[in-house]
Amino acid sequence: MINEETKRDVLPRLKKIEGQIRGIQRMVEKEKYCIDIINQLTAAQRALDQVSLKVMQRHIESCVTDAIKSDGGGPIIGELMETIYKFIR
C-alpha cells in the first residue's frame, strides 16, 4: 500500500508533471515549434515513467511481499505481470 514515504516522493513529481502539461498547452496555443512541443511531451512521459516505477516498487515491497509471505503470491504476481505488460504497452 502507498505509504507516507511514497507520497512524499511521488506527489511533488505529479505536481511538476501537471505543470509540464499546462506548459505544453501554452506552447500549443502560442504555436511553438512542433519538435520543441514533442520533446516536452517526451520529458513528461519520462517523468511519468519514474512515478509508475516508484509506485510499482512500493507495491512489490508491500502487497506482493505480504502475499508471498502468507503463501499467496500466485494471483498478485499474475496481476503485476499484466500491469507491467500494459505499462510497456
Place this chain on the structure above:
Amino acid sequence: MINEETKRDVLPRLKKIEGQIRGIQRMVEKEKYCIDIINQLTAAQRALDQVSLKVMQRHIESCVTDAIKSDGGGPIIGELMETIYKFIR
C-alpha cells in the same frame, strides 16, 4: 507549424490529461490500490502518445513537407529522426 485544426484536436486532449494527472494525485493522497494508480498512469501515457503523434504528423505535413519541396529535407529529417529516437526512449 501548429495550425488551428491541430490546436482544436490537441488542446482538449491535453486539458483531459491534466485532469487525469490531478486525479492520480488524489488517488495517491487517498492511498488507493497501487495497481489502480499504475493503470491510470499508463492511461495518461497512452493519451500523451496520441498527442505526440498528432503533433508529429502536423510537423511532417507542414515543416518537413515545405523543406523537402524546397530541396532542404536533409537537416529537418535528421532532426525528426532524433526526436522519434528520444520519443521511443
Place this chain on the structure above:
Amino acid sequence: MINEETKRDVLPRLKKIEGQIRGIQRMVEKEKYCIDIINQLTAAQRALDQVSLKVMQRHIESCVTDAIKSDGGGPIIGELMETIYKFIR
C-alpha cells in the same frame, strides 16, 4: 531460476524470433518496401517483449519469492526495478 516449464515455453519463441530476424535480412537484401520491413521488425520486438515478461514472471515466482520468504527481498527487488527500468528503456 529458469525451470523446464519456462524452457519449453520460451525456447520455441526464441527459435521463431531467430527465424523472423533471418526473414527480415532477406527482405532487406531483396529491397522490400521499407514499411513492410519496419512492421516485421515491430513484430519481432513484440515477440521479444513476451519472452522478457515470461522470464521476468519466472524470476519473481522463484528467486524474488525465495528471497522475500527468507526476509531478504530488498536488494533483489532493487535489482528487479532496475531491470524493468532498462526494459521499458
Place this chain on the structure above:
Amino acid sequence: MINEETKRDVLPRLKKIEGQIRGIQRMVEKEKYCIDIINQLTAAQRALDQVSLKVMQRHIESCVTDAIKSDGGGPIIGELMETIYKFIR
C-alpha cells in the same frame, strides 16, 4: 526504397542481432540467471530499435520525399504515422 548504403548499414546489425538471439537461447538452455537473460533481451530490443530507425529514415528520405515532391504526401504520411504508432506499441 532500400539502397546499397542502407543494406551495408543494416545487414551486419541484423546478423549481430541473430547471434544475440542464439546466445539468449543458450543462456535459457543453461539456466543462466533470469536478470542476465532479460538484460540481453533488452540489448537485442535496443539494437532492433536502431535498425527500425535506420529503415524509417531511409523511407522518409526516399519514398516519402518523392511522394511529397510530386504533391502526393498525404497517404504516405498517413501510412508512416500508422507505422510509428505500431512501432512505439
